[in-house]
Amino acid sequence: MINVKNKKLAAALGEHIRSLRLQKELSQEQLAYEADIPISQIGRIERGEINATVSTLFVIAEALKTDLKTVVDFKIKK
């Protein structure tokens, strides 16, 4: 990811997902297990290292017992 705007977007998304995960009192490992994706992927997303795909966000939403709308409901820091 070289684009600055994308980095900020990914960072904001990551913080939001982390916040949702902690609200549910889940560890990254538990969330990864429920979403059936590698824990490394959860970490990279929360740290804002990658621009996740919609399919990954979807399984994360399911694992958090919420929906895509909630997962992308965040504000970007300028």
Place this chain on the structure above:
Amino acid sequence: MINVKNKKLAAALGEHIRSLRLQKELSQEQLAYEADIPISQIGRIERGEINATVSTLFVIAEALKTDLKTVVDFKIKK
């Protein structure tokens, strides 16, 4: 994309984005121009051929003068 669930997700997302685009009376070319992404990408997303990344969905949302929440507000066909 080999996963069946991901295909259905991408198809539902594509139909929804197409619907939003047509509501705004934009061609794929116009949307691509506004979002500053290749028209081929718009087509592939609308046809459900790919699992778009959040950054791509974000620029599409901006081009449609809406937000990410609206772009991912769709139901998946079973």
Place this chain on the structure above:
DNA sequence: TGTTCTAAACGCATATATGCGTTATTTTTA
């Protein structure tokens, strides 16, 4: 029929998300 507009469907190179490990670091807890 020919022209224009729109979208589909290609091909291809490159960037990067994903998947799966391991090791290091930090935080929490006993």
Place this chain on the structure above:
DNA sequence: TAAAAATAACGCATATATGCGTTTAGAACA
């Protein structure tokens, strides 16, 4: 402080999203 738990930070292979172009197909229209 020591141990355990949680997370970060690697490396690496593979799948695939993206970017950019061209060609084809279809519809609308003159």
